[in-house]
Amino acid sequence: MATGRTDPERRENIITSALDLIAEEGVAGTSHRKVAARAGVPLGSMTYHFADMDELLREAFIRFTSSIVAVFEERLGAATTPGQAREAVADLIHHLSTGNQRELVLTHELYTLAARKPTYRELTREWMRRSRRALERHFDPATARQLDALIEGLSIHRALDTEPHERALTLEAIIRITSTGSGPGAQTAALPDA
Amino acid sequence: MATGRTDPERRENIITSALDLIAEEGVAGTSHRKVAARAGVPLGSMTYHFADMDELLREAFIRFTSSIVAVFEERLGAATTPGQAREAVADLIHHLSTGNQRELVLTHELYTLAARKPTYRELTREWMRRSRRALERHFDPATARQLDALIEGLSIHRALDTEPHERALTLEAIIRITSTGSGPGAQTAALPDA
DNA sequence: AAGCAGTGCGTACGAACGTACACTCTGAGT
DNA sequence: ACTCAGAGTGTACGTTCGTACGCACTGCTT
Numbered sequence: 001m002a003t004g005r006t007d008p009e010r011r012e013n014i015i016t017s018a019l020d021l022i023a024e025e026g027v028a029g030t031s032h033r034k035v036a037a038r039a040g041v042p043l044g045s046m047t048y049h050f051a052d053m054d055e056l057l058r059e060a061f062i063r064f065t066s067s068i069v070a071v072f073e074e075r076l077g078a079a080t081t082p083g084q085a086r087e088a089v090a091d092l093i094h095h096l097s098t099g100n101q102r103e104l105v106l107t108h109e110l111y112t113l114a115a116r117k118p119t120y121r122e123l124t125r126e127w128m129r130r131s132r133r134a135l136e137r138h139f140d141p142a143t144a145r146q147l148d149a150l151i152e153g154l155s156i157h158r159a160l161d162t163e164p165h166e167r168a169l170t171l172e173a174i175i176r177i178t179s180t181g182s183g184p185g186a187q188t189a190a191l192p193d194a
Numbered sequence: 195m196a197t198g199r200t201d202p203e204r205r206e207n208i209i210t211s212a213l214d215l216i217a218e219e220g221v222a223g224t225s226h227r228k229v230a231a232r233a234g235v236p237l238g239s240m241t242y243h244f245a246d247m248d249e250l251l252r253e254a255f256i257r258f259t260s261s262i263v264a265v266f267e268e269r270l271g272a273a274t275t276p277g278q279a280r281e282a283v284a285d286l287i288h289h290l291s292t293g294n295q296r297e298l299v300l301t302h303e304l305y306t307l308a309a310r311k312p313t314y315r316e317l318t319r320e321w322m323r324r325s326r327r328a329l330e331r332h333f334d335p336a337t338a339r340q341l342d343a344l345i346e347g348l349s350i351h352r353a354l355d356t357e358p359h360e361r362a363l364t365l366e367a368i369i370r371i372t373s374t375g376s377g378p379g380a381q382t383a384a385l386p387d388a
Numbered sequence: 389a390a391g392c393a394g395t396g397c398g399t400a401c402g403a404a405c406g407t408a409c410a411c412t413c414t415g416a417g418t
Numbered sequence: 419a420c421t422c423a424g425a426g427t428g429t430a431c432g433t434t435c436g437t438a439c440g441c442a443c444t445g446c447t448t
Binding site: 026101 | 219220221222295298299302303305306308309310315318319322336339340342343344345346347348350351352354355356359363366367370371373
């Protein structure tokens with residue numbers, strides 16, 4: 001047992017390159033050969049470091065979700081009042097749906113995998129769980145759940161829109177969903193015509 | 195100019211088979227050969243009826259979005275009061291996120307394509323536009339926009355959850371997002387600590 | 389100095405793909 | 419009866435892919 005030629009960063013480099021490639025060309029356009037070329041490693045390295053393509057993809061998406069959750073927790077952790085928390089959520093939505101949209105693209109790629117393969121579905125659930133936990137620092141569980149879904153929908157739709165909505169509208173939606181009204185269920189009964 | 199062998203349903207059959215295959219194996223797992231086999235047509239038929247793979251996919255997704263919008267419009271069209279409209283929205287969300295989840299899977303596949311190719315992005319925008327128009331029969335444009343995003347997020351998250359939330363929670367979220375409060379923007383200014 | 393264990397790589401194989409294209413066959417026109 | 423335009427198909431080509439596997443090379447042990 002001995003080595004020295006082993007480059008401990010090589011594996012990490014491959015994962016980074018894989019994630020970049022997925023963002024650019026999608027999972028469908030990602031192959032061992034392309035990742036290897038981008039990472040500057042020989043093709044043989046791929047199967048040496050990763051049992052198969054799936055392991056590489058999994059590791060790449062694990063890294064991706066971790067980084068997203070980290071931002072999420074950091075921004076929400078910095079907020080100390082409900083108002084600040086709402087502002088932080090608006091920031092997160094606009095951060096996700098503006099610019100190069102790398103995060104959005106990768107999210108869709110992951111969801112597409114999750115829709116079919118249990119492994120990725122579990123990964124996505126864990127992501128959702130951690131997001132909600134971060135939101136529960138400021139809101140009750142039911143509200144956190146609804147808010148998390150709203151963040152998802154607003155991010156996706158804003159990214160797709162030709163005229164992305166303004167921050168004011170985002171904030172308005174956040175305020176509405178976090179307004180608990182007269183208690184859980186009470187509003188339902190109070191509806192005039194339901 | 196003459197024929198008789200021409201089967202006018204053949205093209206439609208191919209599209210149907212393609213959509214089924216995409217739902218089962220994803221765009222990545224869809225090939226001319228597999229679609230042909232499923233539709234019971236020779237491989238040569240594929241390039242005869244469709245210029246290339248992309249045209250087939252596009253047609254398949256056009257059909258898909260049309261069918262979704264149709265359900266959307268039908269259910270919302272049947273509602274006559276805001277309360278009924280809210281109920282209809284809850285139904286739509288639960289319809290989408292329960293059962294075989296074929297619609298969800300196809301939606302993700304489409305979004306993934308849309309994230310990278312303008313053609314599909316436009317298709318998705320058109321879908322969004324029509325959904326909002328249907329919602330605007332019952333809600334003001336800003337609310338319709340927010341509600342549309344909420345539907346998206348709730349459907350996705352509900353489908354992913356190990357314990358999908360109850361209808362009551364869905365309805366609660368819908369009620370919150372459609373409660374316009376004291377006028378647009380007013381709530382923002384009235385926030386205690388923002 | 390010689391051996392050796394094990395890391396890391398080059399290459400080649402078989403499968404699957406999209407697509408081009410030469411062809412067959414039909415039935416209307418004469 | 420014969421022709422022929424064009425609808426529809428079978429096949430083959432070139433490319434790309436994942437992965438298996440034999441080999442080279444390194445640096446420790448003796």
